[in-house]
Structure formats: C-alpha cells, structure tokens
Amino acid sequence: MLNRTVAPESQAVNHINLIEPGHAALPNGCQVYWFNSGDQDLVRVEWIFNNLRFDKQKPLLNMAVNTMLTEGTANLTAAQIADSIDYYGAFLQAEYGYDQSQLTLYSLNRHLEHTLPVVVDVLTNSQFPQNELDTFVRNQQQKLQVSLQKNDILARRAFNKAVYSDTIYGLSANAIDYQQLQRTDMLSHFKQMYQPANCTLVISGKVDEATLQQVTGAFANWQNSFEPADTTQPSITPVTERFFYTEKPEALQSAIRMGLPMVNRSHPDFPALQVLNTVLGGYFGSRLMANIREDKGYTYGIGSGISSLKHGAAFFIATEVGADVCRSAVEEIEKEINLLRSELISEEELSLVKNYMQGSLLGSLENVFSHADKFKNVYFSGLGFDYYDRYTEVIKSITAEELQTLANKYLNFDEFYKVIVGKY
Incomplete structure (x- = not known):
C-alpha cells in the first residue's frame, strides 16, 4: 500500500525531452x-x-x-x-x-x-x-x-x-x-x-x-506575389523622459508600471535573468508578493516579467495599489530591487525558486501542442532546441553571487521608466 504520510522523493531535472520536429x-x-x-x-x-x-x-x-x-x-x-x-x-x-x-x-x-x-x-x-x-x-x-x-x-x-x-x-x-x-x-x-x-x-x-x-x-498551387514581403522593422530608440504621471483625482486605485529595456531570449544572459526575475516577482512566492501583498497589504497582486520580442525586450513590474499607498508601494519596490543588488539570495530561497522553475517547465509540456509551442519560442528567436538544455543547466547551477552581479548589471532603479496612473 502507498504510504501517503511520506512525501514523494524529489528528483532533479537533468534534461528536457522535447519532441524533435x-x-x-x-x-x-x-x-x-x-x-x-x-x-x-x-x-x-x-x-x-x-x-x-x-x-x-x-x-x-x-x-x-x-x-x-x-x-x-x-x-x-x-x-x-x-x-x-x-x-x-x-x-x-x-x-x-x-x-x-x-x-x-x-x-x-x-x-x-x-x-x-x-x-x-x-x-x-x-x-x-x-x-x-x-x-x-x-x-x-x-x-x-x-x-x-x-x-x-x-x-x-x-x-x-x-x-x-x-x-x-x-x-x-x-x-x-x-x-x-x-x-x-x-x-x-x-x-x-x-x-x-x-x-x-x-x-x-x-x-x-x-x-x-x-x-x-x-496548398500546392499557392504562389508568391511579385512583391516580396518586407519584414524588416525600424530600430528602437527609447525616449529620454523617465517618469510619467497621469493624475486622476477621484481614483481609488493607482496603476504602477515600471521597468526598462532588457535583452531578449537570444542573449546568453536571458536564462539567468529569468531566475532573477522569478525571485523578484515571477511567481506567487516572490519577494514583491511577500512584501507588498502579504506584509503591507497594498495590493491583491503584483508581478514582474521579461517580455522577449524579436527586435527588443523589456523588464517590467506591474501592479495596482490603493491610491493612498501608491508612493509607499513605489518605495517598497525600490527597496526590493536594491536588496537584490546589495545582498546575496539565501540558499533556501534560491533552491525553492530553482525547483519551482524546473517544475513549471516540465509541467508546461503536457501534450504535443506544448512541444510545438516550445519550438516556436526558439525558432522565431533564431535559436535551436539546445536552448532548453542551456536554460535548465543555468537554473540548476546559477549561484547567488552570479544573480547579485546580474542585478547590479541590469536592474538600476534610477534608470527605470516609471509610470503612475491615478494618485501619487
């Protein structure tokens, strides 16, 4: 009989078995x-x-x-x-x-x-x-x-x-x-x-x-037109202004969105940045959730992410908070960013994040359509399936010191674009 009082033994993810197309x-x-x-x-x-x-x-x-x-x-x-x-x-x-x-x-x-x-x-x-x-x-x-x-x-x-x-x-x-x-x-x-x-x-x-x-x-008779498709895109030049405030005097909640341009999936640092992002705001147990939702009660939800696009990318933090605590919420976000830059992540927290990320990756491969979706992610980024082997290896091996170095390299709060809509 299965002893349900004993938790199943955890296993490390050594390799992601993807269906080759x-x-x-x-x-x-x-x-x-x-x-x-x-x-x-x-x-x-x-x-x-x-x-x-x-x-x-x-x-x-x-x-x-x-x-x-x-x-x-x-x-x-x-x-x-x-x-x-x-x-x-x-x-x-x-x-x-x-x-x-x-x-x-x-x-x-x-x-x-x-x-x-x-x-x-x-x-x-x-x-x-x-x-x-x-x-x-x-x-x-x-x-x-x-x-x-x-x-x-x-x-x-x-x-x-x-x-x-x-x-x-x-x-x-x-x-x-x-x-x-x-x-x-x-x-x-x-x-x-x-x-x-x-x-x-x-x-x-x-x-x-x-x-x-x-x-x-x-589609045997499907022919090309005489004019080739022009799929080039204009270069991206972010604006110089960093703070944008739209005041709404009657607002009960203020929307906060902040972040900055980031490297996309094709950059070698991207997998490690995903780990850093998960620690900060990439899952329910993240630091932003623990601080601004669980401890302060300023919001129902807050999160961060990296939007990887073909010609660009951005790191962002997004939430809606009570209008009366908007300024305090921004200060707490800045505090969490600076903690990543100044203090090492504990081994216990880093282990939890690593297990979560590996489990999420495995859980996302539920059927053949999921495997096709994973292929599209790398194919349209100019990458091969070996990206996922590198990704899992980075998750398993990255250290707190390396994450602190990344935080200092990429996450300077003074350079963030900060958008507030509501009251501040």
Whole structure:
C-alpha cells in the first residue's frame, strides 16, 4: 500500500525531452515543421507569417488585416466560413502578435478534406468586405473607449510607448487610427504579407505521412506575389523622459508600471535573468508578493516579467495599489530591487525558486501542442532546441553571487521608466 504520510522523493531535472520536429521546405518557399505524437485523431495546423514593416502613418494594418482574415473571401462570407468549420467540429482562429501573425486550425484528421479548402480560400482570397470593415472599426473603437477608462491599460500603453518609442511594440492606438483603415490598403498589405515565402507552417498532433501530404498538398498551387514581403522593422530608440504621471483625482486605485529595456531570449544572459526575475516577482512566492501583498497589504497582486520580442525586450513590474499607498508601494519596490543588488539570495530561497522553475517547465509540456509551442519560442528567436538544455543547466547551477552581479548589471532603479496612473 502507498504510504501517503511520506512525501514523494524529489528528483532533479537533468534534461528536457522535447519532441524533435520533422522539416521540409516546399517549392514555393514555405517552411514546414511537424510534430507527430499521440493516438487521438486530432491535428493543429498553424500558418505563421512575419509581420510587415511597421508604418507609423498606417499603424493598425498588421493587426487589422490578420484579425479580419476570416471575415469574407471572394467565395465565402464570414458566416459561411464559420459554418463550414463549425459543421465538422473544427476551430479556426486568427491570432495577431507583435512579430508574427497566424491562422490556426484545429481539426479531426478525417475532416481535413473539408476544412483545409476553407483555409486555402482564406489565405488566398480574403477580401475584407467594406461592411465587415465598418463593423470591425465600430467595435474596436467601442472596446478602446472602455479600455481607456482602466488605469492599468493606460499605464501599459504609456510604458510601452516610452520603452519602444515609435515602433510596432510601442503602438498606442487611438480612435482616429481605426477610422483611417482603408480596404484598398488592407488588400495590398494582405497580398504582400500572406504568401508562402513568408510563411512557416507548423503541424502538430497525429501527423502521419498521409496527413502531412494532405496538408501540404492542399496548398500546392499557392504562389508568391511579385512583391516580396518586407519584414524588416525600424530600430528602437527609447525616449529620454523617465517618469510619467497621469493624475486622476477621484481614483481609488493607482496603476504602477515600471521597468526598462532588457535583452531578449537570444542573449546568453536571458536564462539567468529569468531566475532573477522569478525571485523578484515571477511567481506567487516572490519577494514583491511577500512584501507588498502579504506584509503591507497594498495590493491583491503584483508581478514582474521579461517580455522577449524579436527586435527588443523589456523588464517590467506591474501592479495596482490603493491610491493612498501608491508612493509607499513605489518605495517598497525600490527597496526590493536594491536588496537584490546589495545582498546575496539565501540558499533556501534560491533552491525553492530553482525547483519551482524546473517544475513549471516540465509541467508546461503536457501534450504535443506544448512541444510545438516550445519550438516556436526558439525558432522565431533564431535559436535551436539546445536552448532548453542551456536554460535548465543555468537554473540548476546559477549561484547567488552570479544573480547579485546580474542585478547590479541590469536592474538600476534610477534608470527605470516609471509610470503612475491615478494618485501619487
């Protein structure tokens, strides 16, 4: 009988066993990666495109074009697209990201012959009907109006604008930006961006040879346009001002967002910085949570993170606190930053964080789709799967002295961009 009074013995994570993808390059330039695992008759197909170069005069094109991909083609209305997918119990979703945008299909393998032709039509014949565009603009303006009433949204917009300046990462859309969307611009953008030479196709699930041939064969006639996709991006120049305060005299809570530009996943220091971030504010037992939530009671939640993007990155701390304790909360955040720079992390705390991070990594690999997601993280950062071996090795071996050195190198509170929305 299992003795439930004895805790199971903990085991160190020595290696992350990731599913290696198959790879092929199609004649039209599309790069195909596939992950075959499991017995369930289910497949996820992702068509991933690098976004076109950001244009400050037309800032919403990347987002609007991707969001409206399924709103009508030359052959199908938005309702017909939805019905054609729903009928077979499949799911089709357009997802926009700062660096890449994608169209994702979940389908039973046996229904691919019916669902794939719909995707082909979407990726080759999207028309962005004017009536659907008018509805999209109206809905987005209403959502924006609601969002701009929230202090945390205003703080995030101001922080991104400061750190990433006039790039796609720093975009803070206004109502007039939606009004300037033109169907002709969207059609031109679509033809340049959504072509096979700018596409990475990732297939995961039960992917046997027949399924692979079926997916790639459906796009055999997919051709590139005459104009190559321009996916370069403007350089990032953070602004010089460091403090941004939007006063709201009636606010009961103040939103705090602060941080600074950081190295991204491709930098050798990134795994170690993830450990440092976890200690500070990267999990529920972090120092920021222990101090500002548990001890002081200033907030329900506070956290820190590193947003790793293709052309940039930022370290940030975010929270909402009672308006009357906003200044005190900022002082406590500064104290925690300075403690990382001046005092060594105890062996007990560091061991807890290491175990948490290794366990989280293992727990995130729950199915074949998770393995595909891990692949995308490194692939679009220009890295290989050996990144995760380096990552786990850093977590296991990093010392308190090394973390203190990193804190002094990267976390100077005087250089932080600080955004306050509410009362201070």
